[in-house]
Amino acid sequence: MCQPSSHRPSGRPRSTDAGPAILAATRAALVELGWSGLTLGDVAARAGVAKTTLYRRWAGKNELVVDAVAALFEEQLELPDRGSLEADIHGVVLCFAGLLDRPETRTALMAVVAEATADEALRLRIRAAIVDRQKHLVLTGRERAQRRGELPPDDGPADPARDDLIFDVVAGAVVHRLMVSSQPVDDVWAHRLARLLVAGLAGVYTDGA
Amino acid sequence: MCQPSSHRPSGRPRSTDAGPAILAATRAALVELGWSGLTLGDVAARAGVAKTTLYRRWAGKNELVVDAVAALFEEQLELPDRGSLEADIHGVVLCFAGLLDRPETRTALMAVVAEATADEALRLRIRAAIVDRQKHLVLTGRERAQRRGELPPDDGPADPARDDLIFDVVAGAVVHRLMVSSQPVDDVWAHRLARLLVAGLAGVYTDGA
Amino acid sequence: MCQPSSHRPSGRPRSTDAGPAILAATRAALVELGWSGLTLGDVAARAGVAKTTLYRRWAGKNELVVDAVAALFEEQLELPDRGSLEADIHGVVLCFAGLLDRPETRTALMAVVAEATADEALRLRIRAAIVDRQKHLVLTGRERAQRRGELPPDDGPADPARDDLIFDVVAGAVVHRLMVSSQPVDDVWAHRLARLLVAGLAGVYTDGA
């Protein structure tokens, strides 16, 4: 007697559902069609919403996608103790690569980063939502290695710039290999990266860089 | 031994001027209008070329921009001998960062990479036009360091995967710091990255990884 | 009983001005530029309308021109009572010839008919928009002549095929003389044609063909 979805969707009660539905539709469309293939008309149709409603809440395509994608980066990666610095790095590299293997994450990250090249506010937002949120991985790993004696202890206050470097090197290498070089991040590669870093860190720390 | 495949270049040959003119026009338009404002019609007009000519040589906006930006990489990235492996790495890092400071490079590279997440052909083109063409930097730097004795010589054939790793680490770190972490690549950071890598490479090479 | 089919005129209704404005612009462009010079983009610009609007309402150049020209036929051809069947025919022949003297009518009609030789849908559109709408001229003239006693009354239901014949003979003779024979339709010729038809009709009707 009642149609499952259509024929009576008219009226106002839609307004509470509309926001999340639109964001979900945006994510789905982004995965299927990519950034440039994504269409506001299509998003509206998927969300069962009129284009007008969409424009009432977001200024345009960019803003909508950024909002839709933000939630994906809320989750924190974890760093279980794998017994050695090298094993820890090896593990987190594979874990991060696994995250970027999911199409929605991959597309979303690059889309947002690309958009941010011309948007200072967005850039800050990315830093807060992604970078700062994952920095703890480096911190944890470094302190753990220092406790193990794999790295010398800090004599003074910790140097955050050093941790930042490690973060950019690890995350950057993974992203660059996957996105730009179009090569897989497999076990062998992760091992090599981990050994490179362990050796490099040892050399750097003894120098007191 | 002359042409590998098509020994019959029948018909009017392609204009030799058009290609470079189009790429230059693309870069100019990118600077002025940004990625989303870039129009193939506008590029054609700037290049003094018909839109059709442009489409005869490139499949679309993405492909064109990849090539246009690739040329920038080509002419911008060089590796003069700075006397030591560390100085070489330090130099190329700053040079690469300088390239990514230019708005057209930054915007174009990120936009194209973002688009490539859902486009295998584009991904391959990026690899061919940008990644593979810059690999020689790593090769040159590594061989130079081996001649200097900073790295041990290869006993067998060179391992390309090892060079690839270095490439992804260097380029990835720079890109990630600039684009994701939104931090500048300054002299200090470049020095630290260079020392990290030099130390790491020394450790890795003696291991025979 | 109101709308025959679509009882859901949801959404913004189509502009009431656009249609006539487009048709008028089409006629104007036809006069200035001729058939082959006519551009839908130009028509849209003249009508102060977007090209898309034009394509929302007509499938292409041919369909648009058929409708634009049909309106001319509509407003131009009338059949005032000139007192006798012969005078009526004579009048309508000159009137029709006058219509075909205007360059836009001549060019458009022939071009569209030529195009229709390979396009069934277009042929039907021509019939609906032009032929069927002008059939009433024959009907009116015939009934008037019957009331005058110039032609015998129908004893049964009217025979539409007979009216069709008259229509094709009159219109065809005028068009053929102007377009194929390249001879003017002047007063003398119109008189002769009218007399031929009046005599012929008298003969045919008494036979009961």
Add this chain to the structure above:
Amino acid sequence: MCQPSSHRPSGRPRSTDAGPAILAATRAALVELGWSGLTLGDVAARAGVAKTTLYRRWAGKNELVVDAVAALFEEQLELPDRGSLEADIHGVVLCFAGLLDRPETRTALMAVVAEATADEALRLRIRAAIVDRQKHLVLTGRERAQRRGELPPDDGPADPARDDLIFDVVAGAVVHRLMVSSQPVDDVWAHRLARLLVAGLAGVYTDGA
């Protein structure tokens, strides 16, 4: 002294096959694709000829098609004596309709007529090639009817304008019915037209119009 213009037939002579092949290809393409669908590139491909060759010999699409089509109208219709004026008219109407049933004739005629609306020279050419060439049908039929006594003899010199009228009426009615009204010319219709004309002619001739 021999060649009217080109005093030096030096160089490679024009291919003798190309011309006819192009014209044949044009006719074939015209039938398949219609006037507007016809493409010079396509014609060239069908004829196994380069587009250049085509443009060396014709100025453009219109000129080519007119030439290609001209040959189709060279053939003269015939008028066997069918025993009565009415039978003669009936026969020639069906014969003419049969001619216009062939797609190449139909398309060609209308294409050329359409093109001629803006081309005086072409109009004259049509008159010479088609109209004047077929007028003999009317002449023959009229004289035969006069010999039979179906029409009164001319007391003075024959009136060509009267014959022209008949020609335009017959040919025009057939063309109009087929092309504009989109109705078939069948036996019944041909009979009716013949009877209308016989009756009309009788009336007109006795008047001495």
Add this chain to the structure above:
DNA sequence: CCTTAAACGAGACGGTACGTCGCGTCTTTCA
């Protein structure tokens, strides 16, 4: 026999219009 010169095939070129698509705005009707 070997030049010479036009015509040839192939196909890239600068243009122009095409018909489509998506954007973001607007005007309706409906609940």
Add this chain to the structure above:
DNA sequence: TGAAAGACGCGACGTACCGTCTCGTTTAAGG
């Protein structure tokens, strides 16, 4: 009154043909 539906102006898209222009390759005639 807010939301659906959808037409609108705008502008870029990528394609198709146009008619022109090189190219390298035939193919005769004439030296």
